[in-house]
Amino acid sequence: MVRADPTTLDATWNAAERHVLIARVGADDPAAVMDTLLSRWSTIVHARPREAESAAVLTWPSRDVELVPIFLAHGLAPRMVLAIRLAGRDCPDAAADVVVRRATEADVDAAVAMELELVRWNQTLGQMTERSNTAELIRAKHLADNRPWSWLAEVDGTAVGALNVLDPDHAPWASGMSSAGKAAYLSDLMVLPGRRGAGAGTALVRHVHRELDRAGFNAVLLHYLGMNPLAGPFWHRCGYRPLHTSWEVRPASHLR
Ligand SMILES: CC(C)(COP(=O)(O)OP(=O)(O)OC[C@H]1O[C@@H](n2cnc3c(N)ncnc32)[C@H](O)[C@@H]1OP(=O)(O)O)[C@@H](O)C(=O)NCCC(=O)NCCS
Incomplete structure (x- = not known):
């Protein structure tokens, strides 16, 4: 227990x-x-x-x-489904007006706001619970030495989505979860509710896939909730398949 x-x-x-x-x-x-x-x-x-x-x-x-x-x-x-995507697989092309860039310390407010939205979404689906210290802990995570690698999707200079990958030096366990070789773990993806369905999520994922493939990762792993109607179809379209349930x-x- x-x-x-x-x-x-x-x-x-x-x-x-x-x-x-x-x-x-x-x-x-x-x-x-x-x-x-x-x-x-x-x-x-x-x-x-x-x-x-x-x-x-x-x-x-x-x-x-x-x-x-x-x-x-x-x-x-x-x-919860643990899904895997092998290097080279990808989503179809995304909308052209989305700019994806690495987040910096100056973006921490946006990163925290997006991740809180994600917690609330997962709470609606019966998985997570927003606690009184959740926002504070998310902020601390993004400022820590072992913080995740984070990217933002912007449309006309406004952040509309965020994606986090755990720093592989601090998540070596990801490579032990499959026989695929060196793996990175994608921990969060969120696009603001009013901005969904316009390609921001796809743009973020394609961008990060390219960076991880170039860095020599053989696979990307992530978890999604089986009852999340937005996640399953999206991840499968981007080349992920269920590994463990x-x-x-x-x-x-x-x-x-
Ligand atoms: C999952 C999520 C990140 C996807 O982001 P998104 O920006 O809506 O994704 P996209 O717009 O790139 O693609 C979503 C759908 O829109 C469609 N789409 C893609 N580009 C499009 C475009 N240019 N115009 C219109 N529709 C488009 C896609 O076909 C896709 O449909 P499908 O997944 O059913 O095949 C978003 O729905 C979200 O934040 N959900 C809540 C949080 C969540 O579930 N996160 C994942 C946790 S594991």
Whole structure:
């Protein structure tokens, strides 16, 4: 069981209490084995003192669909998808009036405002929670030595969208999440609500793909929410495919 530290963004991104199952099943009747394992896990989760804001989470390879009926039968639903895009794949061309540039310290207000919008969007979708310290923690993240690489999309000099990639020196784990080789992790993409559907998101992603490909990254990884109607189609169009799916139930007491 993992408790989100309220002094970090973990508490914004995740439920306060997470019951995480890391499972391996053999080749002989994996569905029956997983069914038994999940029943045992459910008993353990129900026996523990729980916070109201809790989740039970299990991550599984997206294309291993044989176990999907078992996950559903235990009350789990597919939520977060880890997706991968191999170097060279890209979205179709974007609108010409969008200028993409690296964000600087002078852009920190815009970066914080966009990321807060993203948190609120993900809160609507039932994933994140804006806390009293969320804005302050996002600002601190963008001013820290290990801050993400950030780009802004501008139309007529006004910022309309932002994209962050974790500094690969501080996110070496990204390369360990697939067999594709050296990987970067794209942590945030947001276009302001009134500016969507006009190519800003595509322009940002194409620009960053080019930079990462040139820098020798073999793959880009990111998470999107399965129930986000804007994200899935967008990322698939830009060359991403599901790698791992997080099956989750909230609150954890609803695990069957
Ligand atoms: C996902 C998101 C960043 C996409 O940004 P965007 O600027 O709207 O993206 P684009 O305009 O480049 O592309 C979006 C759609 O508009 C269409 N489009 C692209 N260029 C266009 C243009 N010049 N004119 C009109 N439509 C266009 C595309 O076909 C695309 O449709 P599809 O994804 O269904 O295929 C944006 O919807 C957003 O901020 N959503 C909320 C936050 C979010 O979900 N972030 C991702 C979290 S993982």
